[in-house]
Amino acid sequence: MSKLECIDLNVQYFGHDAVISGVTTTFSDGINVIYCGKQGGKTSFLKALSGVIPSSGKILFDGVDIASTSLKDRDFQMLFDDYALFNRRSARYNAEYPLKLRKTPKSERKNLVEEAAPLFDLDLMIDAPVYRLNEWHKISLVLLRAYLRKPKVLFIDNIFSKLDPQSRKDAFLRYIPLLAKRCDIMIYATDLVCEAAALTDQIKFMSYGYLLQEGSASDFTNKPACLSALFAFEDYSAGLPCVIESDGVCLFNKFFPLEFTLISDEYRGKEAIIAISSKHVGVSEEGFTALVTGKYLNGDQFVYQLSRDGFSFYMACERALIVGDEVVVGIKGLPKLFDPINERAIMRY
Structure with a gap:
């Protein structure tokens, strides 16, 4: 061998x-x-x-x-x-x-x-x-x-x-x-x-x-x-700035409870990058507003490009939306967290 x-x-x-x-x-x-x-x-x-x-x-x-x-x-x-x-x-x-x-x-x-x-x-x-x-x-x-x-x-x-x-x-x-x-x-x-x-x-x-x-x-x-590894292998993913709290993250001035374990507690209370794909974003009554700026067909499902404060991200949604619509969206599932300086993972998997 x-x-x-x-x-x-x-x-x-x-x-x-x-x-x-x-x-x-x-x-x-x-x-x-x-x-x-x-x-x-x-x-x-x-x-x-x-x-x-x-x-x-x-x-x-x-x-x-x-x-x-x-x-x-x-x-x-x-x-x-x-x-x-x-x-x-x-x-x-x-x-x-x-x-x-x-x-x-x-x-x-x-x-x-x-x-x-x-x-x-x-x-x-x-x-x-x-x-x-x-x-x-x-x-x-x-x-x-x-x-x-x-x-x-x-x-x-x-x-x-x-x-x-x-x-x-x-x-x-x-x-x-x-x-x-x-x-x-x-x-x-x-x-x-x-x-x-x-x-x-x-x-x-x-x-x-x-x-x-x-x-x-x-x-x-x-x-x-x-x-960069996540972006290469997962379609319709994006990185957004957030602040890590004790039991969740604050994203666009809205708090979302999430369960995760950090590699070090020194990241709590500090800024980080939250990586979200289209499956992590959904229409919600409690969340933040975003503008629909694009629409794509992924298999048999539509994926919408959303924009907020100069940042773009994606959402898979069965509801029909039109480019120019303003929607309220929230975070679901468990997105990944990364260091904003070196972009290395700061979560334990």
Whole structure:
């Protein structure tokens, strides 16, 4: 069983703040997923893990520090979203290139490529130059190259980002399971929640270079460690300023009794962020007034966008409302509470 570990990993580019800060985690056999937003630091993190950029901390593969092994001996491969192809060479040349570097005989390289090309829709385009290929075929070529290479660890950096949504879904469902069988460890970085949730129940959530939480998609909605994790995995959610009282919260000058346990009593009587989704807001006789500013259809139910004092939030409601209506709403269920400075959870789950 293979294992890739990073211990207190840090990356800092010259003249800039750290882009990866103190990340400690483990990647085991099979598919591992990193979910990041647009500024999550996933590309720098993958480059550091593979050893192609300088970093501090330790990276261990099967217990051996990779700093003691050369790049070619690590048997790692990384797929970038810019493809890293020879644009004026043929698809065949690009597919064979990693095998050529490893001294695979020419006849064997040719046979391997011709056998695998149909799996990636490249059998008819294998001798065409790369600049004549469309985005689908370029991505297929990158994946074919990894399929033939069979690395121990395969890093995939949001490789499908340039495809339209339907093509991206098709490529993801078709190729990721295929490639997972050709490596010991796959580390897949994505900015789509649906892809992350489809692959594993142990998602690593990164934001601005910090590893903030590891867990399943339900963990990020039921037990979020930070506000950004909740927003990423729960639709129609928003954060509003509130004051924590002894047995509830004060929101827009209205008190709502809630049962919760704080990680520290020092938060009582202080400002916090209450994260509410559409299921936590409902029409109420006792509450605060809000203006209906939007209307959306979510499945078979309408979700209304509400606004109060410059803040927007959402409410699922069976009652028909019109944009411009003023309604009285209240809080129900158990919303989540977060520190207003670092946006970390301050509730015990």
